[in-house]
Amino acid sequence: MKAKNNNIVIWITLFIALLLSIMPLPIGFDAFRPNWALLVLTYWSLALPNRVNVLFAWVIGFVIDVLLGSVLGINAFATALVIYVSANNYQKIRNFSLWQQSLIIGLFIALFHLTVFWLQRMVLDVDFSMHYLKPVITSAIIWPIIFLLLRKVRRQFQVH
């Protein structure tokens, strides 16, 4: 085992994911933006559950809160919750096929968006709309690509 564990790779992938999650998209696609940061976090939590843990996810969620200008703590909590579920079941999820994983990820993203909605509802008085769940579809579709890409990155740079 190498002494170096290339933590920086995790940070770089997350940095790119954060950039992608605030980059402007054409108005039609905007509602369908995959939840990049959460997908990348989920991958790392499945691959290295002892490195990317709940509090790490909370910090990333907190940065998302600041970036998006939402009430602080909302995205942080929802992200931590999803990573909590995935980190507790990483051994099961790892054994699923890629498409089964996609479905699970879809559920995770739905959990995330419903949690965010529920918290926003407490603070703001918003009404539910199915638009809030659009990222679930795109995130689930894009998961196999993210998974294979990040696995390649992880093996290439020997992150462990």
Place this chain on the structure above:
Amino acid sequence: MKPIFLDGYSSHRRMFLALVLSSAFIYCDHKLASFDVVRGYLQSFVSPLQYLANSPKQLMDFASKNIISRNQLMIDNKRYQRQELLLKEELLQLDILKQENNRLRKLLASPIRSDYKKMVAEILAVDSDPYTHQVVINRGSDDGIFEGQPVVNENGVVGQVLHVGLNNSRVLLLSDITHAIPLRVERNGIRAIAKGTGSVTQMEIAHMPHSTDIKVGDIMLTSGLGGRFPEGYPVAVVSFVADSSNREFAHITVKPLVELNRLRYLLLLWPQTKIENPPVIAEPINNNPVASKAKNEG
């Protein structure tokens, strides 16, 4: 020995800690006004990320500005010249009116209104929370931006500054559900408060009796009563008035004059900072290298 506790805390404890932290932050951010200072620091902390996310758009803008055809430039130039002529003529009229108004105000012993400081800001192309209506601008406390500052554009009021970072800030738009603005009807001076509804084309007038004389098509201006927005800026046009009296108050909706989903350049106002002489727009213009070169040669 089993390495159970190698990991430090268990994920259950971590989750509990995350829950406590989140609740604390949600409470502080939502309820405590003094928390805005922290927000400001965090806002400046993420500004590099926002500027980086904005860079592809800047690149495209730069490209489209440079690739523009000569013919197009000439057409534009002509149009601007004509527009300038018309505007200057109106300005002459305005100057006379202003003097007259000042004289009349002096006769009435009212304070004379003077111009105030303004600054142009550009919107950064970054996404915001889908539950709120906010935009990020490229000016911050380094430029003297303050919280609650009124923001307008060429069509009317846009909103107010929400969080200030060092070189970026967030502007809360009129249409946000947490925003309300004091207005008066241009035609007869009836005062009202318009609340955002979360839709960019619609705001609601709150607590207006049925008998009030407000009609569809009336223009609403800022009344200046809240002390936050200066008086007289156009805000919205009345789009719907319900005549049914089964509600306690009249149901009136207004449509913002500014197209809140197509903003690009904004104007920040300093209503407290008066300027005596001609209106100056405080704008750190990056001097056009071509123009300055031409000047040097000429």
